[in-house]
Amino acid sequence: MAKPNPLQEQLLKAGLVKKSKVSEVAREQLKAKHGKAPAAATDIQREAERVRAEKAERDRALEMERKVKARSAELAAQARQIIADKKVPRSGDIEYRFTADGAIRTLLVDEALRKQLASGALVIARQGDRYELLPRAAGDKVRERDAALIVLDHGKAADSEAAESTSEDDAYYAQFQVPDDLVW
Structure with a gap:
């Protein structure tokens, strides 16, 4: 003792x-x-812990990036599937022209499809190197998933132009009549 x-x-x-x-x-x-006191952390141990923390952070960032890519691929696949399922069959001999990727493209449609396109009831969507007609509801679903696939949508363009124009402009341009048979 x-x-x-x-x-x-x-x-x-x-x-x-x-x-x-x-x-x-x-x-x-x-x-x-x-008694034994807790050993002080050495420089090697601190460096190893720092490297472990950096690796964990890198792994989290890579995992997040992988999840974002997977989600975007999933949305693109859903958009392609909607286009394939909901496309409107085309027939007719009237050329409907529109611009896509800086070039003028042409679809052959009949008079009923042309009127629906002009009114905004139908939209044109890109599927690979082809263009398909979609009903407005399907076009909205595709736009939610991948807006770049919608090439032409007269309904959305009319909404944005109407919001921007003023009543003064509308009154001025009302005096000019636009011919009904204007097709470019």
Whole structure:
């Protein structure tokens, strides 16, 4: 057993503490003195931890990027499937011209399809290197998934132009009549 220090001896002589209590405190002090202290982290351990944290962050970023790519591929596949399922069969001998990718393209349609295209009831969507006619509802679904696939939509263009024009312009241009048979 460790020898009690002078203060402990004085407390024992004065009768303020018991010998068992002094022994217990002495044992605890001895353990604290000779016990193992937690080892300080070395430079190598800190560097290894930093590298682990950087790798975990890189892995999280790569996983997020992979998920974004997978989601965009999934949306593109859904858009292609909607176009394939909802396309309107074309027939006719009237050429309907529109611009896509900076070039004028032509679809052969009949009079009913031409009127629906002009009114905005039908939209033109790109599927690969072909162009398909879609009803407005299907065109809106495709636009939600991949807006770049919608090539021509007279309904949306009319909405945005109407919002931008003023009543003053409308009154001025109302005096000019546009011929009904204007087809370019």
